[in-house]
Amino acid sequence: MSTATAEFELAEPMMLQWLTALGVDVEFVRGEGNTLYFVGPDGAEVPVLDYAGGYGSLILGHNHPGIVGAAREFLDAGTPVLAQASRQTAASRVATALNTVLRREFGVDEPYFAVFSNSGAESIEVALKHAEFDRVLKVKALADGITEHLGAARAALADGTAVLPDAVAAALGLAPGSGIDAVAAEVGGRVAALAARPSLFITLAGGFHGKLVGSVQLTHNPAFRTPFATMAPQARFVPLDRLDALDEVIAQERATVPDLVVDDGVVTVVERDFPVFSAFVLEAIQGEGGIRVVDRAAADRIKAACAAVDCPVVVDEIQSGMGRTGAFFAGSLIGLVPDYVTLAKGLGGGIAKAAVTLVRGGRYRPEFELVHSSTFAKDTFSSTLALTTLELLEADGGAAYRRAADLGERLTALFTALRADFPDVVKDVRGKGLMLGLEFHDQSASAAPSIAQAALTDTFGYAVAGYLFRVHRIRTFPTASATTTLRFEPSVLLTDAEIARLDTALRALAAVLRDQDEEAFTAG
Template sequence: MSTSSHLAHNYHPLPVELATGEGAWVRDSDGREYLDLLAGYSALNFGHRHPALIAAAHAQLDRITLTSRAFSHDLLEPFADRLARLLGPLLDQRAETLVLPMNTGAEAVETAIKATRKWGYDVKGLAPDTATIVVASDNFHGRTTTIVSFSTDPEARDGFGPHTPGFRVVPYGDAAALAAAIDDTTVAVLLEPIQGEAGVVIPPAGYLPAVRELCTARDVLLVADEIQSGLGRTGTTLACELVGVRPDLVLLGKALGGGVVPVSAVVGRGDVLGVLTAGTHGSTFGGNPLACAVGLAVIELLETGEHQRRAAVLGAHLRTRLTAMVDEGLLVARRSAGLWAGVDVDPGRGTGRQVSERLLERRVLVKDTHGQTVRIAPPLTIEQEHLDWGVDQLTDVLR
């Protein structure tokens, strides 16, 4: 690896330089093989270089890659139609389901903020510049200036003011606090059904249903950020399905691009997304032909339900193994949903970073968060024997 760099230091990566990848395995520049148990923070739900996704990208590269939205192309409507058909039954269906394609997760969040505010003014009749959105503490929705304005993580927020107004932060998992924060200016509640960056934090069982009930009663939009949790990760297409909740809007990213290209989307009620008209919002690359080709291939993988079922089965196995580690005293706690887990390390056994570095030496890739937590999010295509081998390495490191 190079000892000097002209790269801005906005990340603190583990000391490995990856060169190739296939499925759940990657190789570094020296040819050493590693098991990837992070999967690009769920961007690689289908593994590295999934054959169907790579084939779709290759085929589209020979046709056309970008038109801008000044023109249409032959995959834009099919992409929107297939995504709406996949997710529409899982969302509030009081209006036709629409899809607004963007590029990154943060752009999807920003798009939802704009759409819900404009809906508040155009439909609810709020006075100009008064709309508020309720969010949760310990959230992670991206790193733009607007989004970090309602972050409670000092590292993400401090030094980037003045911060954007219009957001009310309440404790995650506290439905009573959320109810108290809603008033006549509230247009939306923006939540992660499971908080990923916070360490795979799962709210109490009745929390999201209570939020849904509150939003319906107060004519407030429920916006579910499923950028990390969605598209099979939790053993369901959306994490909201786990508790039977149908959001008004759902935000997608990461896995929607299959680890090939950045693809994101806001999907939901047409009467909400319909307030955005020509000139009010856009993106040069949003919904480009290459993104739609890969996105369509991702949707096709999800339509069978195979990857969701696989995540549920392997996730149950992972949960059993991690629970045994808690019982043995190797871990302080574990939280999991589908093939996604956050484990808390006893400080006496090292920090999350130190555990991640020791696993790197054993050819297993994970990443720490918030000091003592390590996240585990393998590709949904991982073989059980390989998952077990990775957990064995974690067990040995902690022992």
């Protein structure tokens, strides 16, 4: 065994075995537009049409010349990539450009402050940490206020300018005649008990927000979440098709604390709302959950419920953002104005690793900058390529967004026609723009052993992806938590010929599934 082979097999060998079983274990050596190339047995390059698109990262395709040119210019100039604790002009320009888009698409005047990171999951972690940091500071302010009011009540009782009626003790469940010391101890104990409660996040069932310690707690798939469930505070999951459950969660978790105030010479108890909820986190379009679109009615319902309890809304645009849906922010299409919004994947133009969490000015805590940092975040190289990517997307009055919408309509029409022609094979078509999902009916009763086995073992989408790659040289994958749904996230450079090629391949696949053709399904 060569050294190179040994090293390769030490890099996630189980994953390599799985790719080999699917017949997709090739090494791509070149990429441009929507095409990847690997070297075949005869030494010639083999082109593969890429509809996976880096899981949504390649809105401008592989190695876009404008972004490659910016990278070369940057490196040729000798600009330092890592010069932490210095002015970062490129990152500031990215934040300004994103604010311009936010104002245009959401009609907001309030600025959004940017906290940069390196990946989508990390951008979610930033949002979770900042939201909890904000909540903790609010809890402290409330507790300090109650302590101050207790002191004022003590002073008023001591100098005889106020009285403590038995109604105060009764309201707190204390014995009649309980004095200010007992009352103060009860109030302080209740505040301390609530302050010790762990953070509480709410999110949508079916969502995917990453696999880091915090973000995985909001990822609904138990296979990803359960092994790490004890490592961080848990989330409450609300079904998208039953948002009444959101009202139930809020009613169950909502809390108040007693506060003592002196009113016209009488000490009275006032119940104060306690900051319980750290944030509601959702994707505008659930990517790994099967390309499920949050509609305007659901967005309005979530916003109203969260506003009533001062719970900030975090919109995960990691996969749906960057113009993929026909607007820069998918949330803008449904009026989902965020308190926090996260971007990654396409932000680096398919070359750099870049992510950002944008925090609405009224929520932003500048002190957060002292308790959170990341060595490689906001580096000059990734910021420069992010700015280039934004300029390309915004060029010609946002022509890229219009093209994404148009191409999305054409692909949706293709999938809809496929469903009409193969109703027993294709179950549903979902998505928006160039973030689309094609769901298949259950094939566990198929007479073809490979098809039935894949369906029974929840690997159907991967088996189908293997067929498309081996037989038609088309690359895509299922969504991670809904494996009967194939995802299609090509770039805005998609051509008529590439669309026609997909149509041919999917019709061949549908025929194989309809005919339960074992030989054809395992070909290649």
